[in-house]
Every structure is written in structure tokens, then in C-alpha cells.
Amino acid sequence: MSRQRRDPRAERGIRTVESRARPRLDVARRESPAASGRLRRDPWREWAASLVDETYRKRYDRSQRQMSREDAARFLAARSDIEATAISPGQPALHVVEEPAFLIFAVIEATGGRLSRFDRQVFGAARLLADADAGGGAVVAITTGEIDGLGEAGADRMLALPSANGGQARAAALRHAVETLLPRHVIFAEDGDSADLARRLSVALGDDLMSGVEHLTARQAVRPIRNGAREIGLAPPRLMTIGEDRVKPYAAAPCEARPIDASDFEAGADPAILSSEIIPGDPASLALSETDFVVSAGNGVSDIAAFRELAAAMKGTPGASRVVCDAGLMPRSAQVGASGTVLAADCYFALGISGAPQHLQGIAGCEHVIAVNTDLHAAMIERAGLAIVQDAQLVMPALLALLRERGA
């Protein structure tokens, strides 16, 4: 047995870089990929890709997400010398599973036709199990209607079950789907109707349910028992509900979300439910932690009466920064931030708030932020999805006038 002889002169020759003066060597050059098999990251390229253009100052998008397709397209437009797929090397632009080895159901709520944080985490858990080991599994999104962004969230297939009146009828339709398509796992969110549906399905199938999973890998699922004093870890069972903020959402190449024909799965009605109606929450009386849209006032707002009128007209829940609450202009229960309420809202409208770190902690979960502030360099302006450098006292009456005009 003999090893292949190294030829140091030939290696040196390969590493030699053309130059005019004296011979130079490229010491970092590698012939084969790293022994670990992982692709090398190029941090410079990632930095260059996250540079946000069109401002005079250098600004970086430091959210450290892998690129979604839309973002990649945006960066591609901004920096023409970078390929969209080059930002996450080795990953295809679209993840396609033609012949799935097995199926994983991700049952999502998507209230109002939009995916919530928790829904994305359910997809994250499903993708984790589908891509484990050899991979080849397909994630099937179980929905009740058309929803945007299922592919980006990680769904290979989409099964729209007919909307049913009552949990019992929904569980019957889902049970039929489970018995027809035989998924390896069915994953729910431990929240609201999903949690209800998971338990109904568990009882209907006579199958155990692992509820409120806190830690999930391909090998085991862990959940607390006995008032949080003990825990159990098992190989992931068929039915699971995952706890909120426990599994990372999927953030790699978008999947295709191909629809599955759902005409076989008809929904009945629950005979015990005589009537059912949905009463939307009144934003004015909702608690800050429960609402989906907060209109908030900071030190740049002096006319609190106009602000309250604006919040009511915009159908948002009024909030405030610490300064305003300290001054007694708004109640303490309206305070947003680390020492007030940490929001779970979708949208946050900040009027005259510069964005202290403690305040930004309170809105970390908000997807959309609108900021109106006189200071171009305020942290809130940098955080916002729509930033307007203007006096909030001038924008408020203009907004009120426009709302009246549109409402009329």
C-alpha cells in the first residue's frame, strides 16, 4: 500500500500567481472542498450583498436572514455583479420535490389569509423533519383557502381542505386526508383552533399526541410535563403540536407549493353546533398585547386629543412611549417597550418616536413598522419599513383629513 507521492514543485506551480515583478503565491487556494464537506462562506460577498443602496451613508441589512427570492431579486437589481444564488452558494433557486419519499402535514391557521410567525415556525418544524437524514420528504400545507407565500415558508405541496363549520367537521375532513395520504407526521401549532383540531384528530385516530413540543430535532421531540418539573423526550411521533418560538422558521430556497386536488375531501357540518359567528375585536378596547395594529405616540406628539382621534379613525389600538406615559398624557397600560408591553402586533405606526433600544425591544415582533419623525438619523427611521422624515404634528391632521375624505 502506498500513498500517492506529492509533487511540491507542481503544487507550487499551481499556486503561483502571474505578476510582473517577483513570483507571488496564492496561499489560500484549495484544490478540493474542505474535509468537512461544508461549503466555504464568503463573508465579504455576504456583506456586499446586504449593503442597502440608494442612500449616501453606508447602510447594511443586518437581519442575517438567508435571502428569500424577492430579496435576492431586489439585491440583484441593486448590485448587478452579484448572482442571486451566489449569496447562499450551493442552494438552488427553487426547491422541488418531484417524487416525495414521505409526506409531512403542516396544519396552519393563517388568519386573514396571511401567514403568522407561528405558522412559519410550524413550517420550519415540518421542513426539519422532511429534510432530515436522506431527506426527500415533502411538506404539505393544510389550509382552508388561498394563502400567499406558502412556497417561501417551506411548503412543497398545498392541500386546501374545504372550510367547515365547527371543529368536529374540520377534524373529520383532516382525518380523511390523513387516512388517504398517510403522512409520516402531522404538525400543528399549540394555539387556538390548531390545538383544538390536533386533539380532535388524536381522539378520532386513537393516536397519541405529543403536545407543546419545546425542542425538536429529527431524532427526538421534548416536551415538559408535571407543571414544568419534568420532561420527556421521544422519537418524533405522528401527531405533534409545537410551542410558540420553539422551532426556527424555514429560511432557505423557496419551495413550489404545488396544489393537491382536494375534491375528495368534503366537509360536513357538526350537528351539535347550532350557529357560529365571528365577532372581530374592537381595537379601541383591546389590550396592547392582543391587538394587531398599534398607533403610538412619542415625544414628538404634543396634541394628545388629536392623536386619540387619529388612533380611533385608523382603527388601531393607541400606544405610547415611556416619555408620554411618564408625563401622564397616556395611561401606563398604553406603554410600549421593555418595561411596558411587548407587542405581538403585525403593524406598528410610530408618531414622533425616535426609538430608544428599550422601545425597539417592545416592537421586535412587529412585521411592519411605519415611522414619522423629524430626525433622519433616528433608530426608528432605520427600523421602519416606511420612514417619513416630517413633523408628526403636521402629519396627524393631514391623515385625519385624508381618512375623512376616503371614508366619505
Next chain:
Amino acid sequence: MRTLVLLSDARHPVSGRPHLSRLETQAIGLAASLDPAARGLHAGSGEDAVRAGLGHGLAGLDVIETTGEADPLPALVGFLADALGGADAPELILAGRRGEGGFETGLVPYLVAERLGLPIVADAVAIRAGEMPGTLVVDQAMAKGARRRVTVRLPAVVTVHPLSPLPRPFAYGPMRRGRIRRHSPAAEQADLPAVAKMAGHGTVAGRAEDTGGTTVGPVDVVPADERPHRARPKLMRTSGTAAGGANLHVGPDPTEAARLILDYLEANGIRRYGKAPE
């Protein structure tokens, strides 16, 4: 409306002592608002944990004495089937959406409902009697402060959501005055098939044999898999898109700014404000 509240054997998370679960205290509050003679039902080795329920508004307590780690489900189903067939049949069975102190799967109310052939409504924050006799109106909590108002035919099982109103404060006298009835599980189970036939519920009759068996209910573990709980950090709520750049407007006219804000809200599906002028 005769009401029964299912009570679990909760432990205080810090001291480990038996205590009444907060969610079940709220369930007792809802029950007491409907029925001044509401009773509690507990299957377990003792009533230390649940006696405080008498001080929060229960008129009496039924305790089925089972041995330490036994599955409470057969005992509960047996007792309830017996009660539903009797003269003073409960019309409403309330429970927390998840019992505490055991495996905490939240399956017990669903299994009870299935075995007894009753409908179940989850996550109630308010309940009241319906306009028609024999019906109940339940407000279910949904995301973003919405409520779903469901009318259901009685008898039914309803689970209670943590957002339901605060219970009555604890009072010592009523706890001392409350009557506790103790039952043995074996006698209750023997009656089950007869009651099931009388009630005419196919589910119960079909499942009667395995209800008497040993392994039913939310048991998904063997004790060897248990270990001390390790607290794991939750995901950080990082900020969303830092879009900047294209969406930064310096010193626009206030009217223009207002138009931008409303357009942004409507484009992202947050709110819809009438029709935009053509």
C-alpha cells in the same frame, strides 16, 4: 343549568405543593356565574390540590379516589356516565384547556367527550344560557382579540381559555362549609355499559369494553423516559425587514405623507379605509 368542573392535580411550579390550577379557578368562576350549585370533579389520590375550589365558588366536590399514577380517564368517564344517566344529570362539563400536574396533553376533555358522545367546544372566555332551552352560547377566544360566538346543544363539554375573566376571590368559610363526597372508582366503572345503552350513544356502547381496560387515555410515555426538565431558551423575536432606502421619504408634504402611510397599510393588508379617490 347544572354544571360540573373537572379539576386536575396541579402542583405549584416553584414550591411543588398541591395547588388549584389558575385556569381551573377561572373555569370555576364561569361555572359559578351559571349555576350557584356547581360541583367539582377530581380523580386522584387526594383532594389537597382541589379543595380550594370550594372557596372560589364551588358548592361541592366529588373526589374519585384512585391510586397514585393510575389513569384518571376511566374513573372520570365512569362517574360522568353514571351522573348523566341519573336524576341530577349535569348539563355542562367545564375543564381547563389543559390539566396540570400530569402528562398535560390537554386530551382528557376530548376523550371524555368522545366516550360520552358529547360535543366539545374549546377555549371559552364567556358562556351564558342560550335563548332556546337546552342550548348554550359560548364565546371562543381567537387570535387578535376576535371572538367566535358558538351556540351548542347541551349537554356539552367546554374548555376554558386563560383570557376568561378572573374568578371570585378565595373565601375560607365556604371552603370549610363545602361538602366533599368520596367515591371509589371500581363501583363507577361497573355501571358503564348499562348507562351507555340507556343514553343511546353509539360511541360509548362501542367503546365500553376498552374503557374498562387498563391503557386508555393520553399516555404517550413510559416512566423511564422522564427526566428533570431543562429550560431551553425561546427564539429571539428579531426585527423584521429593515427595508430603508427606497422607502425613506425626507420632508414630504404632510398630505403626501398621509397618502403614503395609508397606501402602505392597504398594500400590506393591515387595514382598509374606504375607497381611494379616483
